[in-house]
Amino acid sequence: MSTESKVALVTGASRGIGAAIAERLAKDGFTVVMNYSGNAALADELMQKIERDGGKALTAQADVSNPKAVRRMFDAAEAAFGGIDVLVNNAGIMQLSSIADADDANFDRQVSVNLKGTFNTLREAAKRLRSGGRIINFSTSVVGLKLENYGVYAATKAAVETLTAIMSKELRGRNITVNAVAPGPTATDLFLHGKSDELIARMAKINPLERLGTPEDIAASVSFLAGSDGAWINGQVLRANGGII
Numbered sequence: 001m002s003t004e005s006k007v008a009l010v011t012g013a014s015r016g017i018g019a020a021i022a023e024r025l026a027k028d029g030f031t032v033v034m035n036y037s038g039n040a041a042l043a044d045e046l047m048q049k050i051e052r053d054g055g056k057a058l059t060a061q062a063d064v065s066n067p068k069a070v071r072r073m074f075d076a077a078e079a080a081f082g083g084i085d086v087l088v089n090n091a092g093i094m095q096l097s098s099i100a101d102a103d104d105a106n107f108d109r110q111v112s113v114n115l116k117g118t119f120n121t122l123r124e125a126a127k128r129l130r131s132g133g134r135i136i137n138f139s140t141s142v143v144g145l146k147l148e149n150y151g152v153y154a155a156t157k158a159a160v161e162t163l164t165a166i167m168s169k170e171l172r173g174r175n176i177t178v179n180a181v182a183p184g185p186t187a188t189d190l191f192l193h194g195k196s197d198e199l200i201a202r203m204a205k206i207n208p209l210e211r212l213g214t215p216e217d218i219a220a221s222v223s224f225l226a227g228s229d230g231a232w233i234n235g236q237v238l239r240a241n242g243g244i245i
């Protein structure tokens with residue numbers, strides 16, 4: 001697949017893994033639509049950096065949990081660039097708590113951003129993505145690790161893995177692949193926030209490569225799945241985690 005003139009929509013591209021994916025796909029030759037929720041300044045800064053480096057990008061504010069906003073974002077991307085080839089469903093939140101202590105707001109917010117948000121963009125992509133397209137969802141290796149306090153978060157991501165497999169079949173005949181990337185602990189706000197240095201160091205050592213993942217490590221997996229070398233991978237979950245599970 002030549003990435004000349006291909007368009008990639010990356011959700012949650014203002015920070016962390018999504019920002020690294022936007023930069024990487026722009027370097028790979030994609031025109032990148034960078035979604036964000038609240039951090040317009042960060043998204044704009046990254047867009048300018050991508051353009052300085054010779055890439056092409058556009059920012060698009062939308063709370064992915066809002067179906068109308070997601071529809072508007074797809075409309076805007078199509079109006080700007082004529083169509084969408086790649087959807088990267090990276091936007092996500094994590095609120096750790098035991099099941100006993102999780103309150104309704106904690107449960108509802110994680111389900112609405114991680115699961116409904118992914119569903120909202122998948123539904124649009126199913127109707128609109130061009131032939132030869134790619135969809136890359138975001139799960140987590142905690143679906144396999146099943147750590148305490150990750151119950152609600154991991155459950156939303158297990159549901160995303162199920163949507164991934166089923167949608168890969170529903171798109172039969174469209175020449176579009178649907179996969180998920182499931183990172184292990186990766187050095188972003190989402191992972192680092194609220195953890196002690198000691199806990200971070202301990203978690204970094206669990207995998208046999210004995211370090212945290214970087215956003216660029218994860219972006220490399222997305223680049224593979226979005227590019228020509230990923231063409232035969234479909235309906236799979238790629239655990240990008242240094243071997244933690």
Ligand SMILES: NC(=O)c1ccc[n+]([C@@H]2O[C@H](COP(=O)([O-])OP(=O)(O)OC[C@H]3O[C@@H](n4cnc5c(N)ncnc54)[C@H](OP(=O)(O)O)[C@@H]3O)[C@@H](O)[C@H]2O)c1
Pocket residue numbers: 011012013014015016017018035036037038039040042062063064065089090091092093094113117138139140141182183184185186187188189190191
């Ligand atoms: N970091 C890890 O260790 C790890 C491990 C496994 C899986 N993951 C998954 O990887 C993905 C990226 O995580 P990260 O670590 O990069 O997180 P992060 O650093 O917290 O960044 C989250 C990104 O998602 C955006 N976002 C949050 N809620 C949104 C919403 N409702 N609508 C649109 N955008 C929204 C944020 O936008 P604003 O800046 O505008 O708020 C931000 O760009 C997530 O799906 C996460 O579950 C991460």
